[in-house]
Amino acid sequence: MERILTYAEALREAAEQEMERNPDVLVFGIGVDDFKGTYGTTRGLAERFGPGRCFDTPLSEDAMTGAAIGMALAGLRPIHVHIRMDFLLLGMNQIVNIAAKLRYMYGGQVSVPIVVRSVIGRSWGQGAQHSQALHALFAHVPGLRVVLPTTPYDAKGLLLSALRHPDPVIFIEHRILHAQKGPVPEGDYAVPFGKARVLAEGKDLTIVGLSYANVECLRARALLREAGLDAEVVDPVSLSPLDAETILGSAERTGRLLVVDNGWTFCGASAEILARAAERFQGRRELRVRRLGFEPVPCPTAKNLENEYYPHARKIATAAHELVRGVRREWPAGEEPAEILNFKGPF
Numbered sequence: 137m138e139r140i141l142t143y144a145e146a147l148r149e150a151a152e153q154e155m156e157r158n159p160d161v162l163v164f165g166i167g168v169d170d171f172k173g174t175y176g177t178t179r180g181l182a183e184r185f186g187p188g189r190c191f192d193t194p195l196s197e198d199a200m201t202g203a204a205i206g207m208a209l210a211g212l213r214p215i216h217v218h219i220r221m222d223f224l225l226l227g228m229n230q231i232v233n234i235a236a237k238l239r240y241m242y243g244g245q246v247s248v249p250i251v252v253r254s255v256i257g258r259s260w261g262q263g264a265q266h267s268q269a270l271h272a273l274f275a276h277v278p279g280l281r282v283v284l285p286t287t288p289y290d291a292k293g294l295l296l297s298a299l300r301h302p303d304p305v306i307f308i309e310h311r312i313l314h315a316q317k318g319p320v321p322e323g324d325y326a327v328p329f330g331k332a333r334v335l336a337e338g339k340d341l342t343i344v345g346l347s348y349a350n351v352e353c354l355r356a357r358a359l360l361r362e363a364g365l366d367a368e369v370v371d372p373v374s375l376s377p378l379d380a381e382t383i384l385g386s387a388e389r390t391g392r393l394l395v396v397d398n399g400w401t402f403c404g405a406s407a408e409i410l411a412r413a414a415e416r417f418q419g420r421r422e423l424r425v426r427r428l429g430f431e432p433v434p435c436p437t438a439k440n441l442e443n444e445y446y447p448h449a450r451k452i453a454t455a456a457h458e459l460v461r462g463v464r465r466e467w468p469a470g471e472e473p474a475e476i477l478n479f480k481g482p483f
Contacts, residue, residue, distance in 0.1 A: 138319040144176035146288035146320045147309070150295040151178065151215060153324060155185055158213065161299060162189040164200070165217030165253075174217055175255070175314040201227030201252075205235050208248045213299055221254040221308065222268050235304040236279030247302040251295070256398060257310040257348055258446050264434030269399040271346070272408070274306045275376040281305040281329055282376040284347040288318040290373055293327030300326070310348035310398065330377035334386070338368035341392035341460050343452070344383055345371060346405055349396040351473075355449035356456060359467050363453075365460055375405055380412045387413055388421060392459050396447050397429035404429055426459050428452060 141149065155161045163181055165174070169192050173179030182190040193200045197218070204214040218224055224231065235248045256269040275282045281303055285291040291309070298305040335350060336357055345353035350371045357367045368386050372378060387393040393413055395406035406427035417423045428447045436442055450467040457465045 139322055140317050141288050141292075141320040142176070142314065143285075143288045143291050143309070143316045143318075144314040146292035146318075147177040147295055148173070148179060148181070149320070150292040150299075151181060152184065154296060154299045155181070155189065157324075158299075160211060161213045161215065162207070163215045163217065164191050164193050164204075165215075166193055166195065166219060168192060168217050174219060175311065177253075177309075177314070178217065197223050197226035198230060201230035201235075204250045204252075205230060205238075205248055208235075208250045208304075209238075209246060213249050213251075215251045215253060215299070218252070218254040220262075220266050221256045221270055222266055224252065224254055224270065224274075224306075231274075231280070231304070231306075232277050236277050239303065240279060248304050249299075249302050250304045251298045251307055252304065253307045253309065255309050255311050257312055258435075258442055262435070263437035267435040269308070269347075269397075271306070271308055271375055272399055272404045275378075275405065275408075279303060280376060281374070282308070283329060283374045284308045284310075285327075285373060286313065286335075286345075286347060286350045286371050288316065288320045290327050290333070290371075292320050293325050294329075294373070296324065297326040297329060301329070308347065312348050313351075316351070327373070329374045330379050331373065332379035332382035333371045333373055334382070335369040335371050336367070338366040338390070340366045340390060341394060341456055342368050342370060342383070342386040342390045343456060344393070344395045344406075344409060345369060346375070346396070347398045349398050349447060352447060352449045352452055353396055355473075356452035359449060359453040360456055363457055363461075363465060365457065367456060372409075378408070378412075380409070380416075383409060384413055384416050387423060388417070391422060392424045394425070394452070394456050394459055395427045396452055397427065398446075399429055400432060401427050401429040402432055424459055426455055428455055 168178040169182035204216045207214045397406040
């Protein structure tokens with residue numbers, strides 16, 4: 137019988153197991169020792185391992201990122217938890233100019249094995265400064281690994297891989313995914329970087345989703361089946377390194393590629409994936425492409441506007457139908473998904 141955990145429980149279990157296995161692993165960040173433990177992902181770790189290995193921090197992201205780098209250089213393996221990705225901008229110099237570059241600057245003699253966990257995504261009107269998904273920005277920087285697990289299985293396996301990797305890893309979690317449930321092995325296992333996962337097979341078009349967008353892509357796939365279309369849904373899982381071969385292999389079979397991002401489309405991850413496809417297939421394979429993501433504006437605070445800002449299943453299905461059939465079809469609005477309706481925030 138499969139063991140079912142939430143995404144948050146899978147992350148907590150990965151941290152706990154690696155902290156038991158390796159005494160050099162420690163967790164810190166704002167609220168990690170709170171009794172609710174950052175969406176439940178760090179719950180009980182302070183009690184289990186003590187305040188020396190799981191502790192709260194001041195509102196000083198730049199300084200604490202520098203502390204994490206120093207810990208890593210001294211042989212520790214820190215997990216620095218940010219309850220919102222926006223706050224990583226306060227430590228940008230430390231992440232981009234120091235953590236990402238030291239291996240190169242010192243000829244491989246040093247490494248900075250830090251895991252920077254951060255949360256993205258919609259919720260309850262957090263507006264322009266508490267809702268940004270900056271994965272494309274970090275993927276642009278050599279020396280950083282960027283991962284966006286969608287399932288609880290991948291969340292645990294990727295965190296274990298990140299904690300054993302010699303380079304800094306930007307580990308991105310969509311806040312709505314924390315309540316998602318799925319099968320998770322109890323024992324130790326690792327999910328490799330740079331290996332995409334086909335979530336559902338299909339023959340009429342390829343839909344690539346990033347992070348929570350995959351949940352909406354799978355809902356869109358169900359809507360498309362009503363119209364007689366069979367979509368293949370691919371989760372890159374890792375953005376840097378990117379498994380372009382799996383994505384482009386699927387697109388080559390279907391002849392149509394739709395990329396759905398949890399970020400802005402301009403200069404975003406979707407642009408990179410479609411550019412790879414254009415370079416691969418130009419002159420030898422006809423390919424129709426499209427991308428969905430955020431419009432080039434900050435996230436609105438009003439919930440009715442926020443609902444339209446984020447790509448949802450009906451919008452994805454409409455774009456896919458038009459891509460395949462050349463005819464626009466729209467689906468009527470239904471009840472909002474339970475994970476969005478029931479979201480109550482990190483605390």
